[in-house]
Amino acid sequence: MIRDAASSVFAALADPTRRALVEAIARGGEATASQLSAAFPISRQAVTKHLAALSEAGLLRSHRVGREQRYALEPVGLDAATQWMASVGSLWDRRLATLKEQLAAAPQP
Amino acid sequence: MASGLRNCGTAGLRVPDVQLFGCTIADVQRSGCMIPSVERRAVLDAPIERVWEAITDGSWLDKDVDIDVRPGGTGRIGDRSVLVTDVDPGRHISLLWWEGDDVSSVDFSLTPTDEGTELIVIERPTFQSSGPVASAQRAFAYA
Numbered sequence: 518m519i520r521d522a523a524s525s526v527f528a529a530l531a532d533p534t535r536r537a538l539v540e541a542i543a544r545g546g547e548a549t550a551s552q553l554s555a556a557f558p559i560s561r562q563a564v565t566k567h568l569a570a571l572s573e574a575g576l577l578r579s580h581r582v583g584r585e586q587r588y589a590l591e592p593v594g595l596d597a598a599t600q601w602m603a604s605v606g607s608l609w610d611r612r613l614a615t616l617k618e619q620l621a622a623a624p625q626p
Numbered sequence: 627m628a629s630g631l632r633n634c635g636t637a638g639l640r641v642p643d644v645q646l647f648g649c650t651i652a653d654v655q656r657s658g659c660m661i662p663s664v665e666r667r668a669v670l671d672a673p674i675e676r677v678w679e680a681i682t683d684g685s686w687l688d689k690d691v692d693i694d695v696r697p698g699g700t701g702r703i704g705d706r707s708v709l710v711t712d713v714d715p716g717r718h719i720s721l722l723w724w725e726g727d728d729v730s731s732v733d734f735s736l737t738p739t740d741e742g743t744e745l746i747v748i749e750r751p752t753f754q755s756s757g758p759v760a761s762a763q764r765a766f767a768y769a
Contacts, residue, residue: 527751
């Protein structure tokens with residue numbers, strides 16, 4: 518379901534450290550957990566945990582280079598969230614059209 | 627008419643490929659505006675009193691609507707349950723509405739204009755299960 522996928526994206530990005538990690542990866546193209554933990558005031562273990570959460574939400578993809586996992590952005594990870602927003606928006610468009618019709622059908626005496 | 631994260635500018639496009647509802651990740655990180663919202667504005671050709679009546683009557687939202695319009699008031703809109711969290715009569719009403727674990731807060735604000743009434747609707751998903759509903763219900767139970 519779209520909402521479930523959107524929900525996990527928003528939940529993953531609700532954490533400021535994770536947003537900062539996503540930004541750093543977006544800027545740098547790709548990064549390893551060691552590089553990120555050198556740039557952030559948190560342990561490599563904590564970085565790895567955040568990267569796992571972001572990967573699980575579909576926001577990052579990774580591949581192994583040598584002994585390390587390299588993380589890059591997965592832009593389609595945002596698609597579900599964007600779709601969810603669009604579907605809620607079109608529901609409101611329909612409701613507002615109904616409200617306008619109602620008000621027009623019963624004009625002020 | 628807008629949809630997406632509020633108060634997010636488009637300045638500083640340092641991350642061109644990554645856009646979150648029109649905001650760059652950098653904007654999102656800087657402003658911390660991570661609660662997504664869907665916003666709609668409509669100018670209605672009717673005086674504010676009539677629009678308020680229509681809004682709170684709720685028949686534009688579903689055929690089957692029953693809402694107790696006061697803070698802490700409950701009701702339903704179709705299959706959704708409703709809890710009224712805030713009311714400024716004639717001007718503003720905030721609700722939580724939910725169906726199962728699908729919980730949103732919805733705000734309706736009315737402003738009189740030269741042409742009639744401006745209505746702003748903002749829906750914010752909570753992306754949580756019934757936690758927000760339970761805590762709002764507790765708050766009203768002890769009020």
